[in-house]
Amino acid sequence: MVLTGWAAVLNRHTGQRDLLLGVDAARFAEASNADAPAGTGIVPLRVELRPEAPFAAELRRFYDHVVDVLRKPLVTRASVPLRAVTGPVSPQAVRRAAPDVALSMERDGADTVLSLHYNASLFMRTTAAWMLGHCAALLSEAVAKPEQPVRDLRVQDTPSAADAWPLPTPDGFTAPAPAERDETLVGRFRRTAAAQGDRIAVTGPSGTLTYRELDRSTSRTARRIPRAVGPGRVVGLLCAHDIGSVAGVWSVLKTGAAYVPLDPRQPDSRLTRLLLDADADAIVCDPDLADRAASLSRGIHVVPLDLSGPDTTADPTDAGDPGAGDPDPGDLDGGDPDALAYLLHTSGSSGRPKAVMQTQSNVLAHALVYATRIRIGPGDQVPLLARYNFDAAVMDLYGALLTGATLHVLDPLLPAAQLRDRLADAEASVVHCTPTLFRHLLGDLPPPEAAQPVAALRSVRVVVLGGEEATQQDLRGFLAAFPATSRLVNGLGPTECTMAVQHLAGRADLGGTVLPVGHPVEGVQVRLVDPDGHPTELCGELEIRGERIASGYWNQPEVTAAAFRTDADGTRCYRTGDLARRRADGALVFRGRKDRQIKIRGHRVEPGEIEAVLRGHPTVAEAVLTVDTRQSGARLVAHVTPATAFLPDVDELRGYLARILPEHAVPWRIVALERLPLGPTGKLDRSALPAPEEAVSRGAETPRTxxxxxxxxxxxxxxxxxxxxxxxxxxxxxxxxxxxxxxxxxxxxxxxxxxxxxxxxxxxxxxxxxxxxxxxx
Incomplete structure (x- = not known):
């Protein structure tokens, strides 16, 4: 019984059903009246737990399996005669290798005493005690409810909600008012603009706009968008990473339509595909991109942004009215709060990008929660490092401009020292970025143990990390480079939910390898589920629940149905594909993906999309994408086989991919093979794929001077x-x-x-x- 319970606990902690255990044959035989060959010792036992089965049925199955293994052990001790030998004798203690964790049982009268022995270099004492307590709790419940399915036997109480969010509150900070049921993004923005007036709203490489100027200029642009465009329709945005991208967002939202952001750095073929997929009615663009927009749009209306400055028809004494000088300002209220706000494209496993649909009411709710938790208000200077087609931009763009802060559009690809100088010039108080960009920001500094706080970062009050796994080394770098009063927040929020969980990191997290992603934020529920979708307490796939998740994927009902569902109680749910485990304090820790999806510098990449594009080239028959992690950061490697008598030209393929895919999705290396390696079952043997070739090609010149x-x-x-x-x-x-x-x-x-x-x-x-x-x- 203890063995069955221990297998169930290991399943809860690891998510694994196929388990390899070691059983002390003699002690098992003694406790269960079974037979075991003399001197058998520890017997390896492979078991597959069935969480859906009643505990009593699993107990009988485990017992029969162990008895069968003991009768026919794979290895037994044997006495082997040795020839006489001569030579020096060196006494040596020989011990059996100790397992990393071992559970033992002793009888104490009528009681059963469980003990857990563990490798202290792998497990903390609190973790070991936690596992032991779970085993005792599960066995107690199994005794009381033997016919209960194993998955339903509880090992702990429902995790309590996290304590009050402990981020310090700056002097004078007032949390933004919660959104009202019928409030729109545009309505909140216009009230903020009226209150802030001449305070700078956004600044970037091309200039600066006050709140009044941003509101009026976006109203002028919105009125140039065809009147037929409104709620339920989509407008493309083609803007560089500058103030125009921010103005474009509000211009489209004021019509009530949703925007689909287009990155001018991406190839025209991909941008055209995204526009067609979104069925866009118009494109709003930077004036210097109007010709390119026209070539992409194939006849739909092109509206250049009008950021020419203040409206000269306005009454200069009317500082409080955001619509002063604009006719009929009330018709630019953003329409229905339940209308779509944007479509953000992510990689799709079928080869077609997925466009995540998010509503205005959800964007508003996420932005206000973010601003409240990070304490963003009129005194804050918030860098916008993520481009507007990346979901991280949602938090900063709306979190700043709905609360009166100043948004600074900065180029994240500056050299580290220059980027720190730009943050210093902006007097940045909140820095939000991916761990990859964070490492770049500190990359030219001395190692954490030798570093000193950096003067250029002295204004930073909070650093927020997300989009990738953050490590304790990131925390060490933060503690060394940033002021002692600054705080580090790590979190997880897929494009389908924007914000889900957050964790305020501290020195207590230095004991682990990765930083926790934390507890659910306000308005969001999360739970862990097993492969069958049943709730599990400690380890499983992260499922996000509640009203704040996206509506689904644009024009992809089957893909939407696979990821989103509605519970019996009416709660909407989204299965993220992210695996997580729960710590003893209830905080969640990211454990990877259940599928092949990977992150490249914070961008989601579905290998299936890249493989499908490669197979679309006439010289390629098969394509397989793998990830090389030998250096810092994941890098994509493609293996291809020929569709003709000749191997594909890798340079030609690289150029072909660059014309279709975004830069982060183009493989680092392309390896041409005669055929893909197959295993005994005829399936692809990924382990046999050759490593990316790093040798110089024949005839290539090498450096000499x-x-x-x-x-x-x-x-x-x-x-x-x-x-x-x-x-x-x-x-x-x-x-x-x-x-x-x-x-x-x-x-x-x-x-x-x-x-x-x-x-x-x-x-x-x-x-x-x-x-x-x-x-x-």
């Missing part, structure tokens, strides 16, 4: 490769935007030459870079 060799050394260190080619393309060799900055910073520090980013990107090779360095010297 002192400058070329110096550049090559930096090149190899940044990319994590061994043998670079003189004319090899940096991006094709595994580079990306962050590594490009690392390369140029290292060149400046080690070779004394500052190479402009644009000049390097025009021809990113060792030969060209060495030539520029020689020229400047």
């Amino acid at each position: 002192p400058t070329e060799l110096a550049v090559a050394g930096i090149w190899c260190r940044v990319l994590g490769i061994a043998s670079p080619e003189l004319h090899g393309n940096f991006m094709a060799s595994g580079g990306d935007s962050i590594r490009t900055l690392d390369l140029l910073v290292a060149v400046k520090d080690e070779l004394g030459v500052e190479v402009p980013l644009t000049e390097f990107l025009a021809a990113p090779t060792i030969a060209t870079l060495a030539h520029v360095i020689e020229r400047e010297k």
